[in-house]
Amino acid sequence: MTSTLEHRMTTTLEHVATLAARAGGSVVRQVRSVLEPGALPTAGAAVEPASRWLVVTVYRERAEIDTGNLPAPLAEYGDEIEVLVREAADAKGTELGARLRTPPPSGISGAAAKVRGDDPRAKLRSALRRAKQLLEVGEVLKVDPVPHGKRSATPGGLVLEAVTRRADREGVL
Incomplete structure (x- = not known):
């Protein structure tokens, strides 16, 4: 029963x-x-591809960004993405945009992919951020480890560790 x-x-x-x-x-x-x-x-x-444009502003002139020779994080996608390069508002750099040609999973399977860390848009967002850093600085910047040793396992420390691990994929709100 x-x-x-x-x-x-x-x-x-x-x-x-x-x-x-x-x-x-x-x-x-x-x-x-x-x-x-x-x-x-x-x-x-x-009907356009279901994926929306993800855009970052790169502090470089439009002429300095060659869509035929994209930074490695975006070049690895090949024909899976569309790339857009245009001048940013008020001539403050260049907008670099990308979107997936195929729609990402939706519904429960899309939510499950996000939880597992397999969301294609999150991976593209991360690649776009890394490409921006390569274009502006020449290298991808990483968060340095804690210099004074291991953090104690407090609730706040666990949350901070989780946010830091996900920051390169989705950013911190």
């Missing part, structure tokens, strides 16, 4: 979670359509 009840509760919770995810996605799409009118295709418009 208990296993049947547990099964029903699990099934119900899974159903509720699925409905909540769909509702959340719908809300996000509605908000995006208001905040970023060009981000979603309109009815009858040509």
